Amino acid sequence: MKTFLLFLDAEFSTMSSANPTSLLPIAENDETAILLSHHEFKKPRTTSSVVRPYLELIRFEKPTGTILMFWPFAWGLTMAAYRTGLPLTDFLHGLGRALVGAFLLRSSACTVNDILDRDMDAGVERTRNRPLPSGAISPSAATVYLFVQYGLGCAFFWYTETGLAFWIALFQLIPLFAVYPLLKRITHWPQAWLGFAMNFGFVTAWISVTQSADLSVLPAAMASCWFWTMLYDTVYACQDLKDDVKVGVRSTALLFGTWIRPLLVSCGVLFVVMLACAGVLNAQGPMFFLVSVGGTCVHLLWQYSTVDLGVPKSCWLNFTRNGHLGWIIWSGLVLDYVLALYSTQ
Secondary structure (H helix, E strand, C coil): CHHHHHHHHHHHCCCCCCCHHHHCCCCCCCHHHHHHHHHHCCCCCCHHHHHHHHHHHCCCCCCHHHHHHHHHHHHHHHHHHHHHCCCHHHHHHHHHHHHHHHHHHHHHHHHHHHHHHHHHHCCCCCCCCCHHHHCCCCHHHHHHHHHHHHHHHHHHHHHHCCHHHHHHHHHHHHHHHHHHHHHCCCCCCHHHHHHHHCCHHHHHHHHHHHCCCCCCCHHHHHHHHHHHHHHHHHHHHHHHHHHHHHHCCCCHHHHHHHHHHHHHHHHHHHHHHHHHHHHHHCCCCHHHHHHHHHHHHHHHHHHHHHCCCCCHHHHHHHHHHHHHHHHHHHHHHHHHHHHHHHHCC
16 A cells, blocks of 8 residues: 555655755855755655555544444444344454444545545635645545545455445445535535435445345434434534635535524434334334433433534534444443343353
8 A cells, every 4th residue: 555655646746846056066165055955955755754645635543434434334233133133253243344344435435525625625724734735645646546445445345245235335435425525515404415425334234134125124223323413513514614604615504503502402302212213113122222322312411511612622522422422322232232142042
């Protein structure tokens, strides 16, 4: 991978023009001129300086997005494992595949988002130093990088999924996330689309285990995940409200304005209600309702009471806390699964 990134950098990066003064002849005994010439030549770029922008492009140093992408996979897998009595070893292998899949999905999603949004990102304080608007990576290099990620994602899902689950994974990998950044230009509801894009891993994991698109559980589960994404991404959008108005980015945060908090309450309530409905439809045990549903209620109340929507750092902190919330929901699901698994042995 390092060799590939070095190739991209050499192929697409624009060479800085030489300083004219560095081309002047240097007197043999002119120590000052020699020192000046030495400092004016650019130092060769190291491997780490070439690789770093590509890691920043996929937000490698900010894992919250991958975590949020992973949880629908994990929840769908665990609910399906509980329903079918999936052996523990298969369950653990599925978790590993889910984590890798979430990372690949999130990485390519960030890349295509930044390619399409690079001009707008340049006008937003929080994003202007990202690799594309800052010039650390050229659009051509980023596009090649994106297609390499798409290739890796397709190969991974082809190897790990079969039938309908494979095609759903590809649908999430490419069109769902490629369309999202375009919607910011034409509608105040890009978060609604993101609610589907972020959570289709639930469907992939469920079908991968059950080998069926069971419409008795999936609609309620997906609705719950959708309201969850609407909640946390609306808060995320509050970080850039002033700059978004200037550059023409639209969001539910801008649409609802002073009514954002009622929107968050509504999304939170419906998130919990649909989560409980999915549990009932899947015949979940008491641990799910006590830990997952009850714990989610407490966590959302805490989120709501501590977030300051006018402070970007508070919005970011609240966004990351939703990654922590995923553990609460998953804990109840795992307890139900393990108890059911060992009660049959």
